Amino acid sequence: MTDTSVLTIGAVARQARVPLDTLRYYERRGLLPAPPRTTSGYRQYPADAVRRVRFIKRAQALGFTLEEIAELLALRVTPEVGCDAVERRALAAIARIDTKLAELTHMRGALAQLAATCHGPHLPDECPILAALDPSPPENPEDHADFAAR
Amino acid sequence: MTDTSVLTIGAVARQARVPLDTLRYYERRGLLPAPPRTTSGYRQYPADAVRRVRFIKRAQALGFTLEEIAELLALRVTPEVGCDAVERRALAAIARIDTKLAELTHMRGALAQLAATCHGPHLPDECPILAALDPSPPENPEDHADFAAR
DNA sequence: ATACACCCTGGACTAAGGTCCAAGGTCAAG
DNA sequence: CTTGACCTTGGACCTTAGTCCAGGGTGTAT
Numbered sequence: 376m377t378d379t380s381v382l383t384i385g386a387v388a389r390q391a392r393v394p395l396d397t398l399r400y401y402e403r404r405g406l407l408p409a410p411p412r413t414t415s416g417y418r419q420y421p422a423d424a425v426r427r428v429r430f431i432k433r434a435q436a437l438g439f440t441l442e443e444i445a446e447l448l449a450l451r452v453t454p455e456v457g458c459d460a461v462e463r464r465a466l467a468a469i470a471r472i473d474t475k476l477a478e479l480t481h482m483r484g485a486l487a488q489l490a491a492t493c494h495g496p497h498l499p500d501e502c503p504i505l506a507a508l509d510p511s512p513p514e515n516p517e518d519h520a521d522f523a524a525r
Numbered sequence: 526m527t528d529t530s531v532l533t534i535g536a537v538a539r540q541a542r543v544p545l546d547t548l549r550y551y552e553r554r555g556l557l558p559a560p561p562r563t564t565s566g567y568r569q570y571p572a573d574a575v576r577r578v579r580f581i582k583r584a585q586a587l588g589f590t591l592e593e594i595a596e597l598l599a600l601r602v603t604p605e606v607g608c609d610a611v612e613r614r615a616l617a618a619i620a621r622i623d624t625k626l627a628e629l630t631h632m633r634g635a636l637a638q639l640a641a642t643c644h645g646p647h648l649p650d651e652c653p654i655l656a657a658l659d660p661s662p663p664e665n666p667e668d669h670a671d672f673a674a675r
Numbered sequence: 676a677t678a679c680a681c682c683c684t685g686g687a688c689t690a691a692g693g694t695c696c697a698a699g700g701t702c703a704a705g
Numbered sequence: 706c707t708t709g710a711c712c713t714t715g716g717a718c719c720t721t722a723g724t725c726c727a728g729g730g731t732g733t734a735t
Contacts, residue, residue, distance in 0.1 A: 438588035
């Protein structure tokens with residue numbers, strides 16, 4: 376095992392800054408392909424496993440679940456999944472990202488306004504970040520589809 | 526209880542599209558202030574409770590924990606927390622949002638490229654989304670701070 | 676050849692964020 | 706004045722995403 380193009384699980388864990396167990400967990404969850412093994416059973420990761428793990432961690436911090444992340448990683452043309460299907464899914468993912476971008480931008484604006492109007496008069500009893508997000512409270516009661524029915 | 530400026534827990538749940546239990550849970554977690562009660566113990570929510578709950582749900586989908594969300598909602602000038610402190614925290618939150626925005630934008634670009642290059646030649650054995658994010662795999666082994674040490 | 680760091684598996688445990696249930700009280704319509 | 710929808714609490718339970726052993730094998734530097 377003195378092949379430098381191959382990483383032990385410990386090396387991947389250090390470089391990706393996650394605990395070992397997380398890598399084995401991701402393997403079980405199908406986020407990380409099961410790597411080849413040495414004769415003694417040690418996992419031999421390719422160098423790009425680190426990139427993959429970092430991607431997973433970043434995506435998680437952006438509000439994606441492991442299941443969604445697995446889908447993103449699986450996004451490729453295969454005999455079963457044609458090019459059109461891949462394109463469709465990629466565009467759907469972009470749409471979801473655009474929603475997140477819009478909401479984050481909205482929130483950013485509210486925080487910027489909050490920081491700016493901090494010096495100055497405040498309406499008491501109003502939560503500043505909500506007030507900054509939407510100065511007019513919704514005034515249309517009960518015309519919403521019922522959800523709480525169980 | 527025929528005061529239309531006040532909502533029952535069920536009405537808030539329907540309008541915010543969350544289960545009842547979630548509202549009580551948020552109250553216990555301090556995300557939703559405990560509302561006044563009728564003499565018989567029913568919660569009487571102000572109309573803007575719906576806005577607050579929706580904000581919580583949106584922020585969660587953007588990768589914020591309930592604890593972080595509670596901090597955002599608490600961001601206001603009080604006798605204990607001066608204006609400067611509020612401004613500082615708001616700016617810190619903006620910085621975190623900017624990181625998320627940059628990463629989402631990066632990911633969006635990768636997906637757009639994936640969708641575009643779908644028709645055309647593919648390097649086999651490379652995960653398209655990772656390839657699109659960073660065409661050059663990292664080649665600097667072991668010079669990373671050790672983390673896995675426990 | 677022995678220490679010491681590293682790796683293996685399986686299974687138990689945890690924390691966050693809900694979700695469900697039982698037993699009982701309340702309110703409005705018929 | 707009953708029926709059905711709605712509300713109360715406390716506590717048990719669930720899912721997701723890890724995290725932590727115990728018991729055992731491996732690799733290599735001294």
